[in-house]
Amino acid sequence: xxxxxxxxxxxxxxxxxxxxxxxxxxxxxxxxxxxxxxxxxxxxxxxxxxxxxxxxxxxxxxxxxxxxxxxxxxxxxxxxxxxxxxxxxxxxxxxxxxxxxxxxxxxxxxxxxxxxxxxxxxxxxxxxxxxxxxxxxxxxxxxxxxxxxxxxxxxxxxxxxxxxxxxxxxxxxxxxxxxxxxxxxxxxxxxxxxxxxxxxxxxxxxxxxxxxxxxxxxxxxxxxxxxxxxxxxxxxxxxxxxxxxxxxxxxxxxxxxxxxxxxxxx
Amino acid sequence: xxxxxxxxxxxxxxxxxxxxxxxxxxxxxxxxxxxxxxxxxxxxxxxxxxxxxxxxxxxxxxxxxxxxxxxxxxxxxxxxxxxxxxxxxxxxxxxxxxxxxxxxxxxxxxxxxxxxxxxxxxxxxxxxxxxxxxxxxxxxxxxxxxxxxxxxxxxxxxxxxxxxxxxxxxxxxxxxxxxxxxxxxxxxxxxxxxxxxxxxxxxxxxxxxxxxxxxxxxxxxxxxxxxxxxxxxxxxxxxxxxxxxxxxxxxxxxxxxxxxxxxxxxxxxxxxxxxxxxx
Numbered sequence: 001x002x003x004x005x006x007x008x009x010x011x012x013x014x015x016x017x018x019x020x021x022x023x024x025x026x027x028x029x030x031x032x033x034x035x036x037x038x039x040x041x042x043x044x045x046x047x048x049x050x051x052x053x054x055x056x057x058x059x060x061x062x063x064x065x066x067x068x069x070x071x072x073x074x075x076x077x078x079x080x081x082x083x084x085x086x087x088x089x090x091x092x093x094x095x096x097x098x099x100x101x102x103x104x105x106x107x108x109x110x111x112x113x114x115x116x117x118x119x120x121x122x123x124x125x126x127x128x129x130x131x132x133x134x135x136x137x138x139x140x141x142x143x144x145x146x147x148x149x150x151x152x153x154x155x156x157x158x159x160x161x162x163x164x165x166x167x168x169x170x171x172x173x174x175x176x177x178x179x180x181x182x183x184x185x186x187x188x189x190x191x192x193x194x195x196x197x198x199x200x201x202x203x204x205x206x207x208x209x210x211x212x213x214x215x216x217x218x219x220x221x222x223x224x225x226x227x228x229x230x231x232x233x234x235x236x237x238x239x240x241x242x243x244x245x246x247x248x249x250x251x252x253x254x255x256x257x258x259x260x261x262x263x264x265x266x
Numbered sequence: 267x268x269x270x271x272x273x274x275x276x277x278x279x280x281x282x283x284x285x286x287x288x289x290x291x292x293x294x295x296x297x298x299x300x301x302x303x304x305x306x307x308x309x310x311x312x313x314x315x316x317x318x319x320x321x322x323x324x325x326x327x328x329x330x331x332x333x334x335x336x337x338x339x340x341x342x343x344x345x346x347x348x349x350x351x352x353x354x355x356x357x358x359x360x361x362x363x364x365x366x367x368x369x370x371x372x373x374x375x376x377x378x379x380x381x382x383x384x385x386x387x388x389x390x391x392x393x394x395x396x397x398x399x400x401x402x403x404x405x406x407x408x409x410x411x412x413x414x415x416x417x418x419x420x421x422x423x424x425x426x427x428x429x430x431x432x433x434x435x436x437x438x439x440x441x442x443x444x445x446x447x448x449x450x451x452x453x454x455x456x457x458x459x460x461x462x463x464x465x466x467x468x469x470x471x472x473x474x475x476x477x478x479x480x481x482x483x484x485x486x487x488x489x490x491x492x493x494x495x496x497x498x499x500x501x502x503x504x505x506x507x508x509x510x511x512x513x514x515x516x517x518x519x520x521x522x523x524x525x526x527x528x529x530x531x532x533x534x535x536x537x538x539x540x541x542x543x544x545x
Contacts, residue, residue, distance in 0.1 A: 003450070007364055014360040015372065017353050022378060023420050025390035028277045032393060084293060092529060094302045099525040101479025104518040105500040107506060109306035111314045111515065118310055140282065142303050174285050193496070196380075203383030205482035206499065210506055223383045223482070229390060230486055239393075242386040249381035256381075257374045 026246060033239040039258050044240040045228075052217050054244075055226035059133070060208075060221065061201040068197050072148025073190060077182070079149070080156040097145050106210025109135055113211075131213030136221070139207035144200040148193030155189035156182075156261070178206045188263035195259065199252040205247065311522065315515040326516035334493045336520060342409060342497065343477035346416040350473045351466055354424025362432040363423070364379035371519050377423045383481025392487045407428035407489035412497060414481040420476050423474050431465040432458075464539035475528040479521060 008265065031136055033041050075094060079087065099103070113119050113129040122129055129135050163185070167177045170208075205223040212219040220228065229237035315323050326332065359375055361529050381385065391414055393399075396406040405411045435458065443453040481499040488495040490504065505514035 004449070010356055011360050011364050011366065013353070014357040016373065017357065018421075021414070021421060022375065025394040025418075026378075028394045029390045064273060071296065071299050075300070078293055079295050082289065082293065086297075088388045090297065090300060092526070093300050095529050096304060096308075096525065099475035099479070099529050101481060101499045101502075101518075101521050101525075102503045103481045104311070104479065104521050104525075105307070107502060107518050108311040108512055110506065111511065112307045112310040118306070138303065142307070143304060159480050173289060186393065199381040203381070203386075205383060206503075210503065219362075223385045226383075226389060227387050227485065238389060240391050243382075245383050245386050248385075249378060250387075252381040253374050253377055257370075 020053045027252050029242060030246075033236070033243045035095040036139040039242040040236055040261070041243065044234070044237040045244065047237075049217050050222075050237070050241060052227055053220045053222045053241075056133075056136075056220065057202055060137050060140050061198060063137050064144055065197050065200050067195060068141060068144055069148050069190065069194055071145070071194055072150075072152055072197075073183075073186075075149045076152030076156055076186075079153055082163060090167055094146050097143050100151075102143055102204065102206030103210060106139055106207040107257050109139055109142070109207070109211050130211060131215070132219060136208050136219065139211050140201050140204050143199045143207050146195040147200060148190060151189040151193035151196070152265075155186045159185045188259055192256065192259045192263050195252055199249065202248055216264055274443045279318060281509075290395045299406045301313040311324055311515055311518055314511060317515075318512060321513060323516050323519070326513045327520060328512065331492055332498075332501065332513065332517050333385065335380070335496050335498045336517065338409070338412075338479055338496070341427040342416060343474050345413055346420060346475040348476045349413075349417060349472045350420055350424045351470050354469060354473075355428050355462065355466055356424045357430055358428035376422050376425050379419050383417055384480070387487065388415055388483035388486040391415055391418060396487065406487055407491060409495060411487045412484060412495060415487055416477040416480055419480055419483050420473035423473040423476065424466060427465040427469035427472070428462050435461055464535050466542075468535045468539075470527050471535070475525055532537055 008025070014079075075090070079091060079094075080083070110130065111117050113122070113135055115123060126148075135185075163181050164177050167181045168174075172180065202222075203223060207223060208221055209227075211223065212221070214220055214224055215229070218230070222245060226238050226241050226245070228240065229235075275297060315326075319327075357376070361376075362367065393409070394401070394470070395403050395411065395414060397404055407416065439457050443457045444450075448456065449512050479499055480497075481503065484500060485503075488500065489495070490496055490500050492501075498521055501515045502518050504520075505511075505517075509515060
């Protein structure tokens with residue numbers, strides 16, 4: 001009897017915690033958004049500034065995700081399969097974005113590409129980095145850098161290199177070995193990493209807030225737009241954009257839940 | 267090096283050479299990318315913070331506002347880390363050992379804070395626990411709101427590091443302890459806890475790192491009041507906006523040092539936890 005009570009007690013604590021912190025606030029915003037039907041939310045979403053903000057977020061994500069995917073695979077292979085000096089430094093730098101404040105990331109880029117920064121001369125050449133798309137892309141790449149690499153590394157360790165060596169013995173070159181043996185073996189880890197990277201790119205706020213300059217309709221991403229709408233006392237607008245971002249997050253969860261067992265089985 | 271490579275070396279020396287070149291090339295690309303994206307910006311930050319010498323750094327970092335922000339950040343993050351240690355472990359336990367309808371859904375929801383933009387997290391918390399709260403709880407612009415927002419964004423960490431350990435833990439050990447007369451609490455403390463402790467610790471360290479650096483979810487809900495609700499990340503942001511680069515850089519370097527220290531300790535915990543798997 002007491003063990004049953006304890007089990008129920010723990011269950012109530014865990015579920016209660018999730019409801020208070022997570023489920024109830026989201027449910028309320030969902031309710032508030034559609035309180036007066038779908039019309040007001042749709043109107044808020046279809047303003048040109050908001051449409052532009054979503055477009056910009058998608059453009060940045062479309063650049064950052066492929067670059068970080070290629071880097072993540074190459075970096076994972078380097079960490080697991082190669083021996084080289086400075087591997088410890090590479091490992092530390094790859095993990096850093098997981099533990100570093102996005103504002104610090106933004107500030108670092110701000111200082112590097114600012115007028116008297118080391119790369120400030122690019123501005124004199126007419127190459128605008130800060131307060132425009134390039135800086136926002138670089139900031140997003142920085143914060144979403146570790147995810148593919150961190151998914152690929154344990155999988156590469158687990159599968160070992162016996163199959164790769166067998167392929168090499170049979171005369172395959174390194175490119176053939178990669179495309180026919182390595183990549184198929186780690187594909188679910190890569191896809192899982194890509195999903196995580198995409199989620200991080202779509203949701204990035206702090207680093208982009210520092211380097212974007214926040215010009216409405218020009219350097220305003222979806223997350224920046226949420227804050228701008230809130231500051232302009234347009235709660236309905238802020239909620240509507242938030243709900244779209246939350247729905248994307250739910251899609252990400254669905255993808256994660258579907259992919260995880262395959263990754264673990266691989 | 268394997269015997270295969272040695273045996274085929276005379277025949278394929280040209281091929282091997284070109285492969286070595288391609289290995290070096292991919293290694294070069296990895297390090298160049300990492301240097302450009304992460305290394306150089308971090309170096310620029312450290313350089314800027316020491317622009318006015320050691321004295322300049324110290325002056326910027328010891329200003330009352332900066333110290334106030336750092337103190338607030340640290341103690342709220344510690345509170346959040348401790349709460350996570352307990353509630354995260356309980357949640358992981360329920361997800362592994364309990365069974366109820368909708369458990370799969372609950373399990374999936376744990377990752378939502380990771381997938382949800384932090385600014386949206388702040389906005390949703392403000393909707394329920396702000397001035398327009400339908401349940402009459404208003405904690406906006408207080409330290410409670412900081413803890414609440416940090417709890418939201420750090421929710422997955424301890425759960426996701428403890429869960430796999432609990433799944434793998436052999437329940438026969440616990441049954442053996444119980445059959446030898448140990449109480450439930452003794453079994454947990456002596457058998458389960460030592461096994462999950464490394465998981466709890468690395469989850470807590472990750473949650474602490476995330477809490478110390480958190481920004482997006484705090485912008486709206488804390489109101490950014492200096493000395494009262496202004497945490498370090500928000501302090502840095504407001505210093506950038508007011509053009510005080512030295513002040514921003516100094517506090518940012520402190521956060522950077524905390525991040526590195528936490529990553530190192532996570533590495534050490536992992537090393538300790540897997541000590542039996544190595545030769």
